[in-house]
Amino acid sequence: MHIEKNMFENIFNIVMDVKGKTKDNIKARLDVVLFCNCKNMELVCDGSRVAKPRASSVLEKNAQLLVYKWFKSLRFPDGYASNISRLVNTEECILYGMKSHDCHVFMQTLIPLAFRNLLPKEIWDALTEISYFFRDICSSKLNVDHIERLEKNIVETIYKLEMIFPPSFF
Numbered sequence: 001m002h003i004e005k006n007m008f009e010n011i012f013n014i015v016m017d018v019k020g021k022t023k024d025n026i027k028a029r030l031d032v033v034l035f036c037n038c039k040n041m042e043l044v045c046d047g048s049r050v051a052k053p054r055a056s057s058v059l060e061k062n063a064q065l066l067v068y069k070w071f072k073s074l075r076f077p078d079g080y081a082s083n084i085s086r087l088v089n090t091e092e093c094i095l096y097g098m099k100s101h102d103c104h105v106f107m108q109t110l111i112p113l114a115f116r117n118l119l120p121k122e123i124w125d126a127l128t129e130i131s132y133f134f135r136d137i138c139s140s141k142l143n144v145d146h147i148e149r150l151e152k153n154i155v156e157t158i159y160k161l162e163m164i165f166p167p168s169f170f
Contacts, residue, residue, distance in 0.1 A: 004134050005103040008111070010169055011127060012095070015115065016067065017058045023169045024055055056120055057164050063118045068093050070114065081105040108135040126160035133157060 013021040059067065072088045087097050098106075106114075112128040119127070133154055136146070162170070 002100060004107050004138075005098075005100045007130070007134070008103040008107040009098075010165075011111065011130075012106075014055075014165060014169065015057055015059055015119070015127075016064050016093070016095075018094075024058070024166050055166075057123050059115075059118055064093055065090070067114050067118070068095070071095065074110075076105075104134075104138075107131055108138065122160070123164050126157060126164055129153070129157040130161065 009021075010023055012018070014024050017024075068088055068090045072085045072090055074084045076084070081102055082099060084102065087102070088095055108131055111131045112124070115124055115127060133150060136142075136150055
């Protein structure tokens, strides 16, 4: 569950562009030049200033506000997850105090729903695949064929994530 929590926090902080917590910073963009072939994520120098172009995986401010308002309105059955609305501050666009189990619920069920119409399809597909991977790994019944299929598919999913997120994500 702790790996799942770390993965959720990394995804959420990058997509929602949480200041001070995102893995998409200046150092990560410098790594993009060294390790990746993503011209759209490289730093742009114009004279004395260096600009970090907005990544395609980052939501715009109005879309971020929609996600936070949706989180604020969520209600779960008793014992399923904590009261998420208490953890959301819509004025400052902050999600704080998430426990491991809350991240577990978000990672497995809510990420595909939260970002469905807000992110480009290829990014949403990759996030949905990683979400389904964690859901399947945590299921109470697994068979050998299913595990072999998961093992094969996670390689492709990680490759898709590598194309979307900077190297510091991993």
